[in-house]
Amino acid sequence: MIVLGVESSCDETGVGLVSDGVLLGDALASSMDAHARFGGVVPEVAARAHLESMVPVLHEALDKASLGLGDVDAVAVTAGPGLSTAVQVGLASAKALAFALGKPLYGVHHLAGHAAVDVLEHGPLPPRCVALVVSGGHTSLLLLGDLGKDPIVHLGDTIDDAAGEAFDKVARVLGLGYPGGPVVDRVARDGDPHAIAFPRALSRPSDPAYGFSFSGVKTAVARWVEARVDAGGEVPVADVAAGFQEAVADVLTRKALAACREHRVDTLLLVGGVAANSRVRALAEERCAAAGVELRVPPVRLCTDNGAMIAAVGDLLVRAGAPASGLDLGADPSAPLTGALLAGPWT
Ligand code: KG4
Ligand code: ZN
Numbered sequence: 001m002i003v004l005g006v007e008s009s010c011d012e013t014g015v016g017l018v019s020d021g022v023l024l025g026d027a028l029a030s031s032m033d034a035h036a037r038f039g040g041v042v043p044e045v046a047a048r049a050h051l052e053s054m055v056p057v058l059h060e061a062l063d064k065a066s067l068g069l070g071d072v073d074a075v076a077v078t079a080g081p082g083l084s085t086a087v088q089v090g091l092a093s094a095k096a097l098a099f100a101l102g103k104p105l106y107g108v109h110h111l112a113g114h115a116a117v118d119v120l121e122h123g124p125l126p127p128r129c130v131a132l133v134v135s136g137g138h139t140s141l142l143l144l145g146d147l148g149k150d151p152i153v154h155l156g157d158t159i160d161d162a163a164g165e166a167f168d169k170v171a172r173v174l175g176l177g178y179p180g181g182p183v184v185d186r187v188a189r190d191g192d193p194h195a196i197a198f199p200r201a202l203s204r205p206s207d208p209a210y211g212f213s214f215s216g217v218k219t220a221v222a223r224w225v226e227a228r229v230d231a232g233g234e235v236p237v238a239d240v241a242a243g244f245q246e247a248v249a250d251v252l253t254r255k256a257l258a259a260c261r262e263h264r265v266d267t268l269l270l271v272g273g274v275a276a277n278s279r280v281r282a283l284a285e286e287r288c289a290a291a292g293v294e295l296r297v298p299p300v301r302l303c304t305d306n307g308a309m310i311a312a313v314g315d316l317l318v319r320a321g322a323p324a325s326g327l328d329l330g331a332d333p334s335a336p337l338t339g340a341l342l343a344g345p346w347t
Contacts, residue, residue, distance in 0.1 A: 001073040001318050004061075004097065005311025006054075008090030009082025009110045010136065011035060011046045013053040014307030015061040017072075018315040023120040025065025026308040029053035036178050040168065047085035054093045061307060072101055076314020079107030079325070079342040080335030081137065087331040095327050104324035108313045110305075111138055112340035114271040116147055116316055117309035118298045129296075130155070130265045132256040134280070135272035136164035136179075139252075140337065141210045141259050144269070147313065147340050148320025154337070155259050156210025159202075163248055163274045166214035170244050173222045174237050184241045185277050191242030193279070196224065198247040203254075209262075210255055217247050249280045253287050260293050267294045276303040313340050 002024065007014035016026035031049030035041045062068060077094030080087055091107070098105035115131050131142040139162045143153040161169070164181055171180025176187060198220050201213040221244050228235050252274075260268055270284050275297055288295035302308060317340055325343050335342055 001315070002067065002071050003074045003076055003311050003314040003318055004072045005307050005309070005314050006075070006077040006090045006094045007113070007305055007307045007310045008050045008054070009078045009080070009087050010305055011041045011049070012305040013050045013057050014305060014310070015057045016306065016308030016311035017061055017065040017067060018120065018308065018311035020319070021119050021124065021315060023308050024067065025061050026306060026311070027057045027060035027064060028306055029057050032179060039172055039178050041083065043083040043085050046083060047089050050086055050089035054089065057307070069097070069101060072097070072103060074104050074106060074314060074318050075101070076106040076108050076310050076317070078110045078113065078310055079329055080110065080332035082110055082333060084331055084333040087333060091329070091331050095329070099327060105327060105329065106314045106317050106322065107325040107329045107342040108310060108317065108340055109335055109337050109342050111135070111140070111272070111337050112147060112152070113309035113313045115144060115269060116313035116340070117302045117306070118269055118271060118296050119316070120308060120312050121298050121302065122296050125269070126267045128265055129267035129269050130256060130259045130263060131269040131271060132252060133272045134163045134252060134274035136168065137162050138272070139163045139212045139214070141256060142337070143263060143265070146320065148316035148322060151339050152337055156208060156212065156255070158212040158214060160213050160215035161218060163212070163214055163252065164272070166218045166248065167274065169218050170221050170241070173225055174235070174240060181273060181277060184245060185279070187238050188242040188245045188279065191236070191238030191240070193242040193246035195236070195239040196243035198243050200247055200251045203251065210259055212251065212255070214248065217244060245277065245279050249277070249283045252280060253283045256284070257287050257291050257293065260291065266292065267296060270295065270297045271303065273304045276300045317341055
């Protein structure tokens, strides 16, 4: 079975082809540059870019996989969460393909795609694992069983900003541009992570063990920078970036390992755009090694949004015998993550 996956929930148009846990080919177009001058993704601009890129990206992915549309056995698509107008473009494209080819359509949860993509690099997931999903819109600690059929258990989520959002906002405060994550990561390499101590929220014993909050650390960075500027001093951008990144990496990895310990799970899956962060990866490696937990992190290219991850989760659903979604499936921009399949309809 060859599964074609379509992703369009934010600013990346992605198409991937997966069969039996193997990536056959994928292609990606990004409208990131078009959003840079606005300091964040503009939904209408993203949707227009998806419209323009979808067909070329589809053909590029098929070419890379040396396949034709006639080889596709099933179509998977992000039905949510994401920017409504952006999701709609991928969903309409996937429906058109499924209808024209006479093949089943699977609406999937974007974050399940982030988790499933690791299968393409490191093989099948173990029967149980803890997943730390850290993206621009979400930060969640999950207990996963069989992604293709089991419900997903939330151990904790962020109560305010997502980790990636905090990276983007801190980058703006430091004048580093958009998207913030990669540039903060780069700049922080020249900084001292211990020069400035930024707060680690929800870290007291009385706090929810697996809850996250990144709005405080973001504000602390803004206040620190403001105070330095008011005092007429120069802002040590690299030290601020490194201190902020250290605070985020520390909280994320500490809570993830506590979850592994409490739930007696010996595999941690670290996924989503922020899993591309070099310090988050390094600290997770260090702490997992010390705790005897196996760490699985997809290669950086597959951490940020792409089509392969949606094909990967579609492939798991197909192999688990999940029921296809109907062609009346609607977009669900704020879909809760309860399982990989989004059966719809909502709109
Ligand atoms: O998963 P993703 O591509 O899209 C969403 O589903 O949100 O994640 C995007 C987020 C952005 O906030 C971006 O700044 C962040 O991931 N990101 C990073 C890095 N690369 C991307 N954050 C920290 N360090 C990075 N190297
Ligand atoms: Zn994502």
